[in-house]
Amino acid sequence: MLSAGRQDLAAARLAEAAELLDGGYVPSWIYHDPLLFELEKERLFGHTWVFLAHETELPEPGDFVVRSIVDDSVLLVRGNDGEARAFLNQCRHRGSRLCQAEVGRAKNFTCIYHAWSYNREGKLVGVPYDKVIYKGIDRDTLGLVPVRVESCEGLIFGCLDDAAPPLDEYLGDFRFYLELVTRRSAAGMEVVGVPQRWIVEADWKIASENLVGDAYHTPFSHKSTFDVGLLPFSSADARPGGSKTGLHVQAGLADVAMIYRRPGTFMGYPPEVVETLRSRIGDRQRALLDHGTGTGDGVFLNRFHLFPNLSCLNVAAVIDDRLDPYCSIRLWQPRGPGVMEIYSWLLVERDAPQEFKDASRRAYIVSFGPSGMLEQDDMENWRTISATAQGTASGAVPQYARMGAENDIVPIADWGGPGTAYPTQYFDLPTVTFLKRWVEHLQKGAAA
Amino acid sequence: MSGELVDWQIERAVTAFLFLEAELQDDRAFDAWLELLDPELRYVVPVRTTRPEGQGPELSDVMFHFDETKATLTMRVDRLKSGDAWAEVPPSRTRHFVTNVRVAAGPAPDTVAARSNLLFTRVRGDETVLQTLTAERRDVLRRADGSWRLLERVVRLDATTLPVYNLAFFL
Numbered sequence: 001m002l003s004a005g006r007q008d009l010a011a012a013r014l015a016e017a018a019e020l021l022d023g024g025y026v027p028s029w030i031y032h033d034p035l036l037f038e039l040e041k042e043r044l045f046g047h048t049w050v051f052l053a054h055e056t057e058l059p060e061p062g063d064f065v066v067r068s069i070v071d072d073s074v075l076l077v078r079g080n081d082g083e084a085r086a087f088l089n090q091c092r093h094r095g096s097r098l099c100q101a102e103v104g105r106a107k108n109f110t111c112i113y114h115a116w117s118y119n120r121e122g123k124l125v126g127v128p129y130d131k132v133i134y135k136g137i138d139r140d141t142l143g144l145v146p147v148r149v150e151s152c153e154g155l156i157f158g159c160l161d162d163a164a165p166p167l168d169e170y171l172g173d174f175r176f177y178l179e180l181v182t183r184r185s186a187a188g189m190e191v192v193g194v195p196q197r198w199i200v201e202a203d204w205k206i207a208s209e210n211l212v213g214d215a216y217h218t219p220f221s222h223k224s225t226f227d228v229g230l231l232p233f234s235s236a237d238a239r240p241g242g243s244k245t246g247l248h249v250q251a252g253l254a255d256v257a258m259i260y261r262r263p264g265t266f267m268g269y270p271p272e273v274v275e276t277l278r279s280r281i282g283d284r285q286r287a288l289l290d291h292g293t294g295t296g297d298g299v300f301l302n303r304f305h306l307f308p309n310l311s312c313l314n315v316a317a318v319i320d321d322r323l324d325p326y327c328s329i330r331l332w333q334p335r336g337p338g339v340m341e342i343y344s345w346l347l348v349e350r351d352a353p354q355e356f357k358d359a360s361r362r363a364y365i366v367s368f369g370p371s372g373m374l375e376q377d378d379m380e381n382w383r384t385i386s387a388t389a390q391g392t393a394s395g396a397v398p399q400y401a402r403m404g405a406e407n408d409i410v411p412i413a414d415w416g417g418p419g420t421a422y423p424t425q426y427f428d429l430p431t432v433t434f435l436k437r438w439v440e441h442l443q444k445g446a447a448a
Numbered sequence: 449m450s451g452e453l454v455d456w457q458i459e460r461a462v463t464a465f466l467f468l469e470a471e472l473q474d475d476r477a478f479d480a481w482l483e484l485l486d487p488e489l490r491y492v493v494p495v496r497t498t499r500p501e502g503q504g505p506e507l508s509d510v511m512f513h514f515d516e517t518k519a520t521l522t523m524r525v526d527r528l529k530s531g532d533a534w535a536e537v538p539p540s541r542t543r544h545f546v547t548n549v550r551v552a553a554g555p556a557p558d559t560v561a562a563r564s565n566l567l568f569t570r571v572r573g574d575e576t577v578l579q580t581l582t583a584e585r586r587d588v589l590r591r592a593d594g595s596w597r598l599l600e601r602v603v604r605l606d607a608t609t610l611p612v613y614n615l616a617f618f619l
Binding site for chain 1: 493495497498499500503508509510511512513514515516519520523524526527530531532533534535608609610611612613614615616
């Protein structure tokens with residue numbers, strides 16, 4: 001817990017940030033600040049739903065992965081009853097980290113210190129010499145500390161706050177759009193192997209904002225990928241008014257970027273995939289997919305961000321004159337002030353032919369992930385933002401986030417989906433909305 | 449790595465190949481480096497995870513940090529040369545330290561298998577903390593027209609979560 005003095009300081013700084021954001025400016029110091037990091041742990045990530053894993057990472061009873069919610073290690077394990085449960089990865093006896101592996105299968109989890117052991121459901125099942133040394137230990141009260149877990153469309157989330165609203169309510173209108181990504185396969189989506197992980201000296205909010213709605217950087221930051229022909233569209237398509245910057249939707253706690261699609265095209269996905277998707281979604285989603293944009297065009301969802309730190313990219317790469325799509329979900333896990341760990345999973349349609357899965361993997365790896373030709377440059381950008389944020393003078397400089405503020409951007413009136421849709425991705429409203437929501441969470445946490 | 453020792457001249461040629469390759473990369477002579485790659489090259493850097501002992505390989509056989517052919521490596525080199533690859537503008541200073549070279553007969557005629565240890569360092573700008581990666585490399589080299597070329601490389605990184613913010617270089 002923060003001291004009273006620190007709480008007062010935090011309140012003042014948050015009020016200052018909120019005021020700047022109201023005017024369309026972003027305070028630079030928020031991208032590297034020890035006090036904010038403490039607040040984010042306590043007031044945001046301690047209460048919100050945080051993505052942990054995809055259900056296909058733990059298909060069988062006993063399968064586990066170790067993930068985290070900021071600085072808490074979380075053990076996610078499938079029980080003998082088929083339920084995935086999460087626990088703090090900590091022995092109840094002396095607090096040792098219980099599971100040292102990151103992924104695997106276990107019958108029981110035995111602490112390396114005094115060999116207390118817990119089963120797949122988190123119950124304490126073994127205490128050496130217990131009858132002699134404890135005279136009747138109450139095992140029921142000494143199970144692993146549970147972390148709330150709920151899932152949606154195969155995505156498993158955890159929450160450290162038992163009083164937080166259920167995941168379904170948290171996702172709200174976003175679920176309508178999420179299904180456009182997850183329902184392309186009758187068998188569901190699956191993770192290809194394991195996530196890539198890497199450490200970047202950049203604040204998690206910078207990465208989030210990039211996926212919330214920074215279409216502006218694409219023609220410049222990623223110019224080199226146009227030069228070498230990696231992207232399936234031209235730099236002109238990525239400009240304001242270009243075919244790849246057409247739509248932005250704000251739905252619940254999520255931002256969704258879409259592009260128009262011509263009939264018969266779907267980012268390189270085979271026609272069967274489109275037909276499967278059409279058959280597994282509702283009438284309203286189908287209408288939007290096919291012609292719901294107000295212009296009569298169909299849509300393809302190519303990016304989303306769910307507050308606070310989960311993003312999805314669904315695009316394609318051209319390699320050897322072939323267009324191959326890929327779908328990556330990524331978590332921007334805060335690790336310290338101005339430092340995050342990126343988790344990036346590649347998802348493929350589980351019933352797709354192996355050849356499609358291999359091509360999708362190659363397209364993804366050459367584009368995103370630590371070696372990705374697009375993502376390499378993002379890392380370089382983002383870490384310089386957290387670096388300048390530390391400057392005494394630089395940290396105080398307000399950044400300019402007023403793109404679109406004078407342009408009278410009006411929502412699409414006859415939009416066929418929930419939320420509010422805008423006919424451009426060239427505006428800062430999504431970034432400002434994201435940061436205002438972030439401030440509100442940090443302020444609300446203080447009152448609770 | 450067990451097995452018969454290969455002829456010392458072959459071992460010397462393979463070691464010289466690996467050192468030359470390191471030099472070309474550290475000198476950013478990437479076009480010359482590409483010349484050392486066999487047209488049928490497969491180059492992978494698998495993602496590593498920590499698993500309970502005895503539970504399968506730590507190195508994924510389906511997910512990679514690099515999963516390349518000569519064509520995609522050529523594309524990456526073209527990008528680095530474009531002047532707009534901001535991850536390396538201005539260029540970092542890299543150093544490939546290649547040691548513990550072990551050479552054995554390869555899986556096919558005209559091939560050899562080579563294992564080596566790699567310490568990779570990068571200095572970007574005026575940073576004073578070295579970025580480092582360590583790995584074992586398992587290579588297959590093939591001789592064609594009197595020259596050795598890299599046919600297969602598996603880079604077995606020691607890190608699970610990478611301590612570097614990008615991989616804008618080759619290992």
